[in-house]
Amino acid sequence: MKSLVTGAAGFIGSHLTEALLAAGHEVVGLDDLSTGRAANLAEVAGHPSFRLVEGSILDRRLVSELAQGADRVFHLAAAVGSFVIRDRTLAALRTNIHGTENVVEAACQAGARLLLASTSEIYGKNDKAGLREDDDRVAGSPLRSRWSYAEAKAIDESLVDAYVREKGLRAVIARFFNTVGPRQTGRYGMVIPRFVRQALAGEPLTVFGTGEQVRCFCHVADVIPAVVALIDCEPAAGQAVNLGSSEQVSICELAHRVIALTGSDSGIKRQTYLAALGPGYEDMMRRVPDCSLAAGLVGFAATRSLDDILRSVIGEQAALQGAACAL
Numbered sequence: 137m138k139s140l141v142t143g144a145a146g147f148i149g150s151h152l153t154e155a156l157l158a159a160g161h162e163v164v165g166l167d168d169l170s171t172g173r174a175a176n177l178a179e180v181a182g183h184p185s186f187r188l189v190e191g192s193i194l195d196r197r198l199v200s201e202l203a204q205g206a207d208r209v210f211h212l213a214a215a216v217g218s219f220v221i222r223d224r225t226l227a228a229l230r231t232n233i234h235g236t237e238n239v240v241e242a243a244c245q246a247g248a249r250l251l252l253a254s255t256s257e258i259y260g261k262n263d264k265a266g267l268r269e270d271d272d273r274v275a276g277s278p279l280r281s282r283w284s285y286a287e288a289k290a291i292d293e294s295l296v297d298a299y300v301r302e303k304g305l306r307a308v309i310a311r312f313f314n315t316v317g318p319r320q321t322g323r324y325g326m327v328i329p330r331f332v333r334q335a336l337a338g339e340p341l342t343v344f345g346t347g348e349q350v351r352c353f354c355h356v357a358d359v360i361p362a363v364v365a366l367i368d369c370e371p372a373a374g375q376a377v378n379l380g381s382s383e384q385v386s387i388c389e390l391a392h393r394v395i396a397l398t399g400s401d402s403g404i405k406r407q408t409y410l411a412a413l414g415p416g417y418e419d420m421m422r423r424v425p426d427c428s429l430a431a432g433l434v435g436f437a438a439t440r441s442l443d444d445i446l447r448s449v450i451g452e453q454a455a456l457q458g459a460a461c462a463l
């Protein structure tokens with residue numbers, strides 16, 4: 137079985153690539169290494185069934201060439217992270233809309249099955265506890281760049297839906313809710329690796345806004361088997377499927393837990409959204425998924441607790457810092 141994984145050098149993409157190779161797939165990864173790193177693929181570098189191509193999903197010819205002969209296309213490449221969206225809004229829109237269009241068209245031309253990585257951001261400001269796939273989006277203004285990522289991903293979903301209905305593409309949409317774990321970087325705004333880095337460095341943990349925002353964090357190791365299963369799951373075809381945990385935590389409580397688990401003497405510092413993310417930033421106060429659809433389709437379950445997740449990220453970052461100190 138041949139798979140094309142876009143965004144293979146990214147956080148989720150690298151874990152997916154490893155899982156596919158372990159299952160005996162042949163994998164071609166496509167990544168422009170903008171937020172991803174070749175080092176994420178160190179464990180599979182040199183694997184006889186793996187090849188990483190450095191290039192962009194905006195390169196239509198390259199995408200089409202790589203999709204030819206693939207049975208499956210996992211489309212994870214995207215401009216991701218609140219700092220990336222804030223600082224390079226136009227480039228992010230182009231990647232997330234035109235790049236995705238190239239991938240969807242190429243998968244369709246190749247007759248491959250497609251999985252599109254989408255996001256809980258789709259639900260916008262809808263803060264219902266237990267968001268279901270058919271719940272309404274509560275959209276912020278498209279003129280606030282903060283929402284442009286959700287806008288682009290929503291267009292991606294509509295594009296996939298149209299290809300499914302009009303062109304017979306076999307595709308499924310996975311909506312990730314705060315997927316976390318080793319290899320995720322805090323450099324582009326992701327909260328857990330950022331807090332862990334700050335705690336290990338003895339710096340104050342910076343909480344944006346009130347800290348009362350509630351999120352559910354799901355370990356990447358729980359998400360990957362569902363991603364692999366969903367692409368082949370016939371009843372899932374044409375659907376969007378939530379993947380996430382239902383263990384709720386406020387960002388303030390998260391900061392306290394990171395401090396406790398690292399044994400750090402760091403304090404907590406609040407920063408306004410204006411100072412952290414620039415003018416016009418809005419947040420959603422609660423984002424909690426209902427994953428009963430994924431549970432029914434592919435037996436998805438978020439088995440790892442938040443403390444399990446934090447221990448795995450702390451273990452990874454402490455080892456990296458130890459290695460850096462030893463140099």
Ligand SMILES: NC(=O)c1ccc[n+]([C@@H]2O[C@H](COP(=O)([O-])OP(=O)(O)OC[C@H]3O[C@@H](n4cnc5c(N)ncnc54)[C@H](O)[C@@H]3O)[C@@H](O)[C@H]2O)c1
Pocket residue numbers: 142143144145146147148149166167168169170171172173191192193194211212213214215216231235253254255256311312313314315316
């Ligand atoms: N991690 C999460 O919590 C989360 C939540 C919702 C959705 N997602 C989605 O999951 C996917 C993977 O996200 P991630 O968390 O692993 O982030 P990531 O930044 O680690 O992965 C994205 C990858 O795409 C690559 N990329 C960016 N632009 C590209 C381009 N033009 N051409 C080729 N490659 C390009 C990056 O270099 C990176 O390796 C994304 O589509 C993202 O929108 C992630």
